[in-house]
Amino acid sequence: MQNKRSRPMIERPTYLVESVDNALRLLQMLRDLGSVRLKDAAEELGIAPSTAHRLFAMLLYRGFAVQDEKRRYHPGPAMGAGPALRGWTREFTDWSRPHMEALAGECGETVNLVIRVGAQVRFLLSAESSEMLRVSDRQGQVLAAERTAGGKILLAQLGRDTLAQLYLRPDDRADAGSWPGDRRMPRTQFDRFVHELDNCRSSGFAINLQQTEAGIAAFGMVIRNHARRTLGAISVAVPVVRYAQHLRGPLVTQMRNAVAGIEADVAVIEP
Incomplete structure (x- = not known):
């Protein structure tokens, strides 16, 4: 039977x-x-x-x-990567969309919305630039957080102990080999990484310069709710040939304005 x-x-x-x-x-x-x-x-x-x-x-x-x-x-x-198990992400995406589209039009670059799940970031939404030379849509991708601008600024919100759990290689594995997905770091590398994240937190944004893809750079900035709890981040991905002009130009200010708009709309969202 x-x-x-x-x-x-x-x-x-x-x-x-x-x-x-x-x-x-x-x-x-x-x-x-x-x-x-x-x-x-x-x-x-x-x-x-x-x-x-x-x-x-x-x-x-x-x-x-x-x-x-x-x-x-x-x-x-x-x-x-299992499901994010976060019902609030749909609302987060919907409220962020108009601000991202406005930012993409203003700066002429592709804007992404990401959340962190452990040591990964997930791209929830992309607002693609209309420029001929542009970074393409990243929606749906899952990447290592430490290699992306959005991931770095999200990791920068964590304490050292939490970062150690994610990235510090235990002493008994100090001589262990690595495989392509291994993110564990020896202590000297980990200390440099934490110092980099400290600088990101102090400046208010993070940079990825060709760490995920040759010819691509990105700027990342965190998004919080009214209680100052981290929800996610936006990142602006740019062809590396335009990186220097954006670093010296108004992009960071434009991103701050977009984040302020998003945070006003998502203030009551609780992750």
Whole structure:
């Protein structure tokens, strides 16, 4: 007799979107094998290496894969990311949207809204610039917090003990090797990182200069509610060729004005 709680076997769809199926199979390979070469993936899927490369490029872009120095692919931060479990994020996104769109129009760059979940940041929303040379939409991505401008300014709100739990390598692992997703740092590196975050907190904004992607820089600023509890951050992503002009120009002031507007609207939101 069939258990009432059991689910019927899911049958293979009669119509397959081949590229979607191949991308999902790549995700399964990353999950089950942990390390995948481009050639092996192409052979397993029965596709050309150039096609496998394009599929992996999208997984890299969305944070589902990372690549090591030997050009092997490994599971990315989005692979281990469960749901945020925060019902307030929809309201947070809706209230932030008009301010982000206004800021994108004012500064001519792409504006992102992020929240921190552990050592990761999630991009909830992007307001894309209309400039020909611009940073593209990042909505839905999950990235390592310490490598992003929004993530850094959010980490800067934490105490040293909390940061140590996230990033300090235990003494008994001091000689341990690292893998592409490992964020643990030896003490000297950790101390430099904490000093960097102290500077971010003092200045009121953080900078990512080509840490997540070559040719891209970003500025991050925290968003709080009426009780001064951290909700998330906005980041403005810019092509690195325009980084210096924004660093000297009005961008930081424009961001502060946008944050003030967002904070007035999200004042009563409780994370």
